[in-house]
Amino acid sequence: MLKTNRVGYWYGDAENKLFENVNLEFLKGRLYSIIGKSGSGKTTFLSLIAGLARPSEGSIEFNGRELSKIGLLNYRKKCVSMVFQSYNLFSYMSAIENILTAMSITGSKNAGNKKYVLEMLDQVGIDEASAKRRVSRLSGGQQQRVAIVRTMCCDAQLVVADEPTGNLDETSTKDVLSLLQKIAHEQQKCVILVTHELDVAKACDSVIELHQKKFEYV
Amino acid sequence: MNFVKRAFLNVKVKMGRSLLLFLVMSAILLFVLAGIIIQQAANSAVSSAKKSANATVTLAASREQAFKKVSRQSGTRPKLTLPSVSIATAKKIASSGYVKSYNISNSASVNASSFSAIETSSSSQQGPQGAGAQEQQSGDITLSGVSNTAQLTTFSSGGSKIVEGRGIKASDADTNNVTVEKQLAKENNLKVGSTISIKNTSKKVTKLKIIGIYKASSTENSGFGMMQNDPSNTIYSSVEKVNSIKGTSGKATSVTFTMNNPANAKKFIKSAKKQLSSSKFALTADDSTYRSILTPLNNVSSFANKIVWLVGIAGTIILALIVILMVRERRYEIGVLLSLGEKRWKVIAQFFSELLLIMAVSSIVALIGGKFLGNTVSNQLIQQTTSATSSLTVGSNQNQGPQAGGSGLSQGQANVGNANRKGIGQNKQLQSLDVNISLAAFLKLLGFGLFIILLATLLGTINVLLLEPRRILIS
Ligand SMILES: Nc1ncnc2c1ncn2[C@@H]1O[C@H](COP(=O)(O)OP(=O)(O)OP(=O)(O)O)[C@@H](O)[C@H]1O
Ligand SMILES: [Mg+2]
Numbered sequence: 001m002l003k004t005n006r007v008g009y010w011y012g013d014a015e016n017k018l019f020e021n022v023n024l025e026f027l028k029g030r031l032y033s034i035i036g037k038s039g040s041g042k043t044t045f046l047s048l049i050a051g052l053a054r055p056s057e058g059s060i061e062f063n064g065r066e067l068s069k070i071g072l073l074n075y076r077k078k079c080v081s082m083v084f085q086s087y088n089l090f091s092y093m094s095a096i097e098n099i100l101t102a103m104s105i106t107g108s109k110n111a112g113n114k115k116y117v118l119e120m121l122d123q124v125g126i127d128e129a130s131a132k133r134r135v136s137r138l139s140g141g142q143q144q145r146v147a148i149v150r151t152m153c154c155d156a157q158l159v160v161a162d163e164p165t166g167n168l169d170e171t172s173t174k175d176v177l178s179l180l181q182k183i184a185h186e187q188q189k190c191v192i193l194v195t196h197e198l199d200v201a202k203a204c205d206s207v208i209e210l211h212q213k214k215f216e217y218v
Numbered sequence: 219m220n221f222v223k224r225a226f227l228n229v230k231v232k233m234g235r236s237l238l239l240f241l242v243m244s245a246i247l248l249f250v251l252a253g254i255i256i257q258q259a260a261n262s263a264v265s266s267a268k269k270s271a272n273a274t275v276t277l278a279a280s281r282e283q284a285f286k287k288v289s290r291q292s293g294t295r296p297k298l299t300l301p302s303v304s305i306a307t308a309k310k311i312a313s314s315g316y317v318k319s320y321n322i323s324n325s326a327s328v329n330a331s332s333f334s335a336i337e338t339s340s341s342s343q344q345g346p347q348g349a350g351a352q353e354q355q356s357g358d359i360t361l362s363g364v365s366n367t368a369q370l371t372t373f374s375s376g377g378s379k380i381v382e383g384r385g386i387k388a389s390d391a392d393t394n395n396v397t398v399e400k401q402l403a404k405e406n407n408l409k410v411g412s413t414i415s416i417k418n419t420s421k422k423v424t425k426l427k428i429i430g431i432y433k434a435s436s437t438e439n440s441g442f443g444m445m446q447n448d449p450s451n452t453i454y455s456s457v458e459k460v461n462s463i464k465g466t467s468g469k470a471t472s473v474t475f476t477m478n479n480p481a482n483a484k485k486f487i488k489s490a491k492k493q494l495s496s497s498k499f500a501l502t503a504d505d506s507t508y509r510s511i512l513t514p515l516n517n518v519s520s521f522a523n524k525i526v527w528l529v530g531i532a533g534t535i536i537l538a539l540i541v542i543l544m545v546r547e548r549r550y551e552i553g554v555l556l557s558l559g560e561k562r563w564k565v566i567a568q569f570f571s572e573l574l575l576i577m578a579v580s581s582i583v584a585l586i587g588g589k590f591l592g593n594t595v596s597n598q599l600i601q602q603t604t605s606a607t608s609s610l611t612v613g614s615n616q617n618q619g620p621q622a623g624g625s626g627l628s629q630g631q632a633n634v635g636n637a638n639r640k641g642i643g644q645n646k647q648l649q650s651l652d653v654n655i656s657l658a659a660f661l662k663l664l665g666f667g668l669f670i671i672l673l674a675t676l677l678g679t680i681n682v683l684l685l686e687p688r689r690i691l692i693s
Contacts, residue, residue, distance in 0.1 A: 052557065052688040076687075077559025088554045090224075092231040101219040105558045134231065 001190045002026040002049060002158060007058035009044055014056070018044055019213045022058070028157060031184040032192045033201040035218070036210035042194045043162055045210065049192065050082055050160045051075040062158070077106050081151040083161035083193075087143040091136040095121060095146040098135055099153050106154045120149045124179060141172030148179045152187065159183055161193040165200055177203050221564045225571035236576060239540065243573075243580035244587075246533035246670065251588035251655070251663045253525035258659050260519035264512060272374065273480030273505030275487055277303055277311065278472035280500035301498045302469035305457070311475070311493050316486035318478045321369040322457045324471040326464045327357035331423055332415040333406040335359050336450040359416060360452045363460030367397060367432070369476065377435025383410035384430045390456045397430040401450035416453075418463045426455065480508035530666060534673045541569060541678025549685065556687040566679045573671040581660075581667060588663075589655055 008020035018041030026032055026049075036042050047053045049060060051072040060067045062079050070079065089098045096117050103111040110116045121131045124145040126138075135143055144164060151159050161180065165173040177200055184191045184205070193204070201207045207218040219227075229236045279300035305322055312320040335358035364370060367385030372378040385397055398408060408414065412428045434449040461467050475490075477483050483503040490501055545552070555565050 047688040050557070053686070073559055073561065075559075076557060082557050086550070088550055088557075090551055090554065092228050093219075093224075097219060097227065101224065102558050104219055105555070105560050 001028045001063060002192075003061040004049070004055075005059045005061065007048065007055045007060060009041070009048060009056045011044075017056075017213060019210065019215065020057070022215050024208070024215055026158075026190050026192060028190045029184060029188045030190060030205045031181055031203075032190075032206045032208060033204035034192065034194045034208050034210060034215075035196070035198075035201050038196075040210045042210055045215075046160050046162050046192070046194055049158075050080050079156055080158045080160060081106075081154045081156035083144070083147050083151055083159065083164045085163040085166040087135075087140070087147045089135045089143055089147060089150075091134070093135065094133055095126060095131045095135055095138065095142075095149075098146060099150045102150045103153055106156065108153060108155045110153060117149075117153060120153055121146070124149055124175070140167050141169070141175065144168060144172065144176055145179065148176060148183070152179075152183055157189050159189055159191045161191065163194055163196065165195065165197060173197070173200065221568035222571050225568050225575060228568075229572050229575050235544070236572075239573070239576045240580055242536060242540065243577055243667075243671075244583045246529060246536070247577070247580050247584035247663060247667055248587050248591060249529040250526055250533070250666050250670075251584045251659070252591040253522045253529060254659050254662050254666070255522075255588060255655060257519055257522035257526065258656065260515050260522060264515045264519070273477045273483045273503065273508045274371070275475045275477065275483055275490070275501055275503045276472055277308060277475070277490070277494075277499060277501050279303070280498055282500070283498050300471075302466070302471060303473055303499060305468045305470050305473075307494065308470060308473040311490045312473075314486060314489060316475075316478055316482045316489070318476045319369055320365070320473060320475045322363075322365045322470045322473050323370075324363045324457055324460045324464075324469060326361045326363070326418065326460045328359050328361050328416040328418050328424075328463065329357045330359050330414075331417045332413075333402075333408065336402055336405060336448045357419070358451060361396075361416065361460055361463065362452050362454050363457035363470075364454055365391075365457055367454050369474070371474075372435055373432075379433050380430055381433045382431040383428070385432065386430075386454050386456060390429070391458050393456065394425060394427045394459065395429040395455065396426045396459075397432050397454040398428055399450040399452060400431050400433045401448075402453075403428070403431050416463075418465075420465075422463075424463055426453070426459075477505075480505045526666070530670055534670045534677070537573070537671060537674035538677035541573070541674050542681065544569070545679055545681050549689070552682055552685060553687055553689060556685070562683055565682055566675060569679055569682075570671065570675040573675060574668075577667050577671055581664060584663065585655060585660065 003025045004022050006020075007022040008017055010017045022045075034042050034045065044053075048055050051067055054068070054072070062070060062075065067075050089095075090101065093101065096114065099117045099121075100112065100114065102108075103117075118128055118131055122128070126142060126145060126149075130138060130142065135146060138146065144167075148164070159180070164180070165176050168176060180191050180193065181203070183189050193200075195201050201218075208215050209218050279302070281300070284300050302324070308320065308322055311317075337358075364386055365388050367373055367380070368387075370378075373380075373385070380397070381400055383397070386395065396414075398414075403409070406414075408428055408431075410428055410431060413425055414428065415423050415425045417423050432454070434452070457470055461469060475486065477486060483505045487501045487503060494501075552565055556562070
């Protein structure tokens with residue numbers, strides 16, 4: 001599904017590359033985790049495959065088409081969906097409004113289907129009352145589950161998550177992790193997450209470590 | 219959820235911030251509206267002043283040119299002969315689009331025959347002197363030929379009034395019809411319908427029929443200064459009658475053109491001069507009434523204009539700063555929108571819509587408050603400007619006095635009298651400066667408000683255009 005061809009990246013100075021010659025392939029129906037030391041460039045790499053920035057060298061292909069051909073805006077809209085450590089929901093909206101907004105922007109096939117969204121939220125343990133409350137009044141675990149349901153409701157085949165469990169306790173971490181597994185295995189999407197927690201990494205289908213400018217399968 | 223819906227929701231949920239924006243926006247719009255209202259009121263007052271204030275241009279022999287000739291003929295006794303204006307030429311000039319109406323006038327000095335003229339001490343003293351200087355002025359009665367008495371300034375300004383019968387009209391052209399002064403009529407027992415007779419300089423008797431009696435203004439003395447006898451001795455007739463009595467034809471002493479629009483007096487003079495081949499004639503404009511009204515109104519108008527622009531600029535800056543802060547605070551929201559693939563212009567459109575929504579409410583508040591504010595400000599402004607200009611007109615009269623010099627003290631006094639009357643009239647007009655919110659003013663306000671928030675949004679959201687969506691990942 002996603003392929004990187006000799007991808008390299010640096011901020012400003014080409015002498016200080018964060019990583020170079022990265023050749024990785026991510027397949028649909030699988031859950032990947034990327035681990036590595038703090039400051040090694042994991043988030044930076046994620047931003048490249050999420051279409052938030054262009055690689056300094058090399059190219060990235062999505063289903064055989066280069067991202068630059070698809071157009072980053074279009075790619076973000078149609079192909080990729082993101083989950084963040086700090087949830088990044090629209091604080092002035094309810095859970096259901098957040099998801100409906102994302103669906104309408106990305107043009108998801110279920111756009112506007114409130115019932116579908118409520119069902120999906122119910123599956124992750126968020127009842128209708130909570131779904132209609134402003135998200136800033138939900139707990140961190142609940143908010144992250146809303147963020148993941150947002151991803152599930154959008155049609156994007158690729159899901160990238162930067163430390164999605166970073167702010168959560170053990171139970172919430174398990175909930176979120178099982179949801180991400182569900183997305184990979186049941187929805188047959190490709191999920192790539194960055195994590196510091198070994199337990200989380202171990203629960204993934206593949207673990208890739210960024211170490212000394214190189215990505216290696218563990 | 220599209221950006222309009224998002225804007226609605228945001229304004230509703232973030233009540234505190236919306237309220238703050240609402241207050242700022244109301245204040246800005248209030249001032250803009252007050253400015254617009256005053257401006258419009260001043261503009262409409264200017265146009266009504268244009269209609270009500272008559273500017274006239276008088277075509278007459280140029281005294282300057284006549285005097286030049288006199289001084290060249292050195293040795294001989296100086297004799298001032300003023301050329302008369304041809305009525306045909308005057309009519310040609312009057313066909314110009316600038317002219318609303320015109321009044322032809324001439325005069326003849328005649329002697330009362332079937333009645334007696336009013337004698338005052340001043341006229342009996344001045345009489346012989348006048349006769350010595352100018353043969354023409356030997357009579358005790360001035361027969362003043364006009365095309366229409368109603369158009370004479372002494373009548374239109376309300377100084378002289380028709381008290382019985384009617385004044386001279388264009389239809390009186392080839393008749394014996396005349397209008398006499400009330401005092402003269404009383405002394406001689408004359409009534410409307412009475413017939414009188416006069417003698418011209420060659421003792422020829424002419425019969426005249428009284429069709430109206432007028433009351434002369436108390437201050438006015440028909441422009442002839444002290445040389446002229448009592449104002450009651452002026453009899454108005456048609457121009458043609460005066461010509462036939464004098465033995466001339468198609469001639470006039472002066473022609474007064476009333477302008478359609480006082481602002482065009484200068485343009486009219488220019489075009490009329492081309493039609494007048496001779497430099498023996500002069501065209502003089504009297505648009506002082508119009509100007510004295512115009513100046514304070516233009517001051518008000520330009521002040522209002524400045525208010526609108528100043529408030530507009532200040533408002534744009536204030537709003538832009540608020541939007542910048544708002545954008546900073548909502549960076550993550552913007553980042554998420556961008557990460558979802560929302561177009562940047564739609565993000566900016568959301569901010570604009572939020573401001574637009576608040577502006578809609580603010581403009582209603584401004585509408586309520588604007589009338590009040592506009593009234594207060596414009597009243598104060600008018601008080602200031604009128605007091606300033608009335609002191610100015612007095613000043614200019616004092617300057618005129620010495621200039622007029624020997625030509626006659628009475629003329630100077632008459633001018634002061636005129637100026638005072640004009641001053642009062644002008645105050646009346648300005649006190650009623652109508653402050654009303656028209657639909658046009660409201661639309662103008664909306665347009666201005668729209669422009670302000672558009673500019674503020676653009677200035678405030680440049681950040682959004684530059685924002686890297688990746689920033690939301692690295693928090
Ligand atoms: N915009 C930027 N400009 C310059 N340097 C940057 C920028 N963003 C990140 N960096 C640097 O690039 C390096 C990699 O950053 P990145 O956030 O990708 O690391 P990370 O692996 O995600 O770290 P962490 O595990 O702490 O999240 C860091 O040294 C960081 O300081
Ligand atoms: Mg990181």
